[in-house]
Amino acid sequence: MKQAEFAKFYDQHVSRVYRFLFFRVNQNVEVAEDLTSEVFMKALKNFESFDPKRSESAWIMTIARNHLINYYRDRKETIDVDEVAFGLAGEDGRAAVVAIDDQAQVRRALAKINAKDRQLIELKYLQGYPYKEIAEIVGKSPGAVRVEAHRAMKKLKQVLDKIYVEPEATTEEAAS
Amino acid sequence: MSNLKRQLKKLQASSAPTDEFRGTLRAQLLAEHANLYPQARGFAWSRAFAVPVALCVVVMTMGTGTYAYASPAVTDGDVLYPVKQGIEEVEAQFYRSPEAAARFEARMLERRLAEAEYLAERREDIREQLNLVAEQLDLSLDRVEQLQENEELRTQIISRLENQTGRYQDLVIEYLEEATESEEATTGDLIEAVQDAREQIQESDLTRAEKAYLYYRVRPEILERFQELK
Numbered sequence: 001m002k003q004a005e006f007a008k009f010y011d012q013h014v015s016r017v018y019r020f021l022f023f024r025v026n027q028n029v030e031v032a033e034d035l036t037s038e039v040f041m042k043a044l045k046n047f048e049s050f051d052p053k054r055s056e057s058a059w060i061m062t063i064a065r066n067h068l069i070n071y072y073r074d075r076k077e078t079i080d081v082d083e084v085a086f087g088l089a090g091e092d093g094r095a096a097v098v099a100i101d102d103q104a105q106v107r108r109a110l111a112k113i114n115a116k117d118r119q120l121i122e123l124k125y126l127q128g129y130p131y132k133e134i135a136e137i138v139g140k141s142p143g144a145v146r147v148e149a150h151r152a153m154k155k156l157k158q159v160l161d162k163i164y165v166e167p168e169a170t171t172e173e174a175a176s
Numbered sequence: 177m178s179n180l181k182r183q184l185k186k187l188q189a190s191s192a193p194t195d196e197f198r199g200t201l202r203a204q205l206l207a208e209h210a211n212l213y214p215q216a217r218g219f220a221w222s223r224a225f226a227v228p229v230a231l232c233v234v235v236m237t238m239g240t241g242t243y244a245y246a247s248p249a250v251t252d253g254d255v256l257y258p259v260k261q262g263i264e265e266v267e268a269q270f271y272r273s274p275e276a277a278a279r280f281e282a283r284m285l286e287r288r289l290a291e292a293e294y295l296a297e298r299r300e301d302i303r304e305q306l307n308l309v310a311e312q313l314d315l316s317l318d319r320v321e322q323l324q325e326n327e328e329l330r331t332q333i334i335s336r337l338e339n340q341t342g343r344y345q346d347l348v349i350e351y352l353e354e355a356t357e358s359e360e361a362t363t364g365d366l367i368e369a370v371q372d373a374r375e376q377i378q379e380s381d382l383t384r385a386e387k388a389y390l391y392y393r394v395r396p397e398i399l400e401r402f403q404e405l406k
Contacts, residue, residue: 003209010202018193033197037204044205045212103190106183125184126191131314143307146314157180 006047010040013060016127020064023085023107023122025071035071039064055136057129082115085122109160117152124149248290251305275326278319282333285312285340292347302351309344313337 017039022032042063050059065081072079086107110118123134131149135142250256264284271280292305316337323330 003206003213006209007202007206010205014198014201015192018197019188019191022191027191033193033201036193036197037201040201040205041208044208048213102183103187106180106187121184125181126188128188130311130318132311141307142311146310153180160180 006044009043009047009056009060013056014040016057016129017060017064019127020061020122021068023126024068024081035064035067039067042067055133057133058137061137080115082119085115085118086111105163106160109156109163112159113152113155117148117155120145120149120152121156125153248287248294251291251295274319274322275329278316278323278329278333281312281316281319282336282340285309285316285337288312289340289343289347293343296347296350302347306344306348306351309347313341313344 014036018032018036021035021039022029025031025035039060043060046063050056068081069079110121113121119138120134123129123137124131129137131142131145134149135145138145140148250260264287267280271277288305288309292302292309295302295305316333320330320333320337323333
């Protein structure tokens with residue numbers, strides 16, 4: 001396996017893996033970087049046995065998901081990697097961190113929609129996968145993915161509109 | 177919806193890994209690669225390109241290969257379609273720059289459209305081919321978005337894409353108007369989103385232009401992407 005082949009694989013997937021992890025560790029940059037490094041080390045050690053007929057995207061995302069589950073398990077936490085996505089820093093049941101800016105509102109809205117819709121939006125609009133690769137990751141046809149992603153965006157917009165119109169009480173308190 | 181996509185783009189940009197992290201990790205991984213696989217370090221450019229170039233030459237000089245590559249009659253399901261796909265995949269390896277990649281994807285869109293129009297003329301089922309056209313349109317739009325510095329080429333390709341999208345709309349409307357009830361019962365996910373519009377189209381006295389607009393309403397993401405690109 002040539003170095004250049006792995007380098008190309010890394011270049012194509014590093015940002016996506018990083019973002020996947022970043023949004024599931026409360027946007028902690030240090031943790032996301034550590035986990036990303038570990039994921040690619042695992043991928044490097046197993047690259048020789050990777051079947052080129054398989055989807056590279058699906059393969060590396062599976063490694064990332066499993067590694068994330070192991071990370072939380074080592075911290076004595078059992079999590080659902082899709083449910084924990086986009087949780088805002090500090091929102092752990094103890095004290096909610098109030099976020100006023102638009103990006104935090106989008107993250108809040110993403111956390112409120114169902115996991116399947118959230119996954120499609122994340123894969124398409126945050127990680128930038130084309131529909132064909134998303135279809136390989138989720139195991140559906142590209143046509144189905146396109147339709148479902150569009151519907152997911154409509155639902156996200158409805159949730160986001162509601163957040164802007166009805167800010168949470170904690171937001172109002174912080175603003176006053 | 178455009179505003180939401182812009183917000184998601186900002187979120188995407190703000191959640192990117194730093195260049196420093198990416199570069200450092202890359203160097204670490206390649207150093208580790210050298211430790212793990214000490215024999216497999218070289219990258220011979222001549223070897224990398226010799227095989228695909230040879231394949232192209234061999235296939236293209238064969239009459240079958242040339243026909244498969246060029247003809248819209250060779251579509252998904254045809255025995256020669258794998259040959260066509262293989263040649264296109266090899267060809268794609270040569271187009272690295274954003275400009276070359278954008279031109280290549282626009283050319284591939286033209287091919288998928290020509291195949292769909294060929295099938296439609298023969299009154300064959302174009303549902304799967306429409307799916308391929310939509311995917312290729314998506315790829316083309318992705319490539320055009322990356323043409324930040326070449327305004328002239330961007331304008332040229334967008335103009336071509338607008339024409340191609342119009343042809344795609346025509347094919348979808350034609351398909352919707354001619355699909356029978358039994359086809360509708362087994363229709364795949366592709367036209368699930370436009371079935372509501374189909375009922376309205378069938379029951380209405382809309383002009384062709386109004387029907388096209390209605391089609392855009394149920395596939396707004398394509399229209400929005402054009403609006404964002406302009």
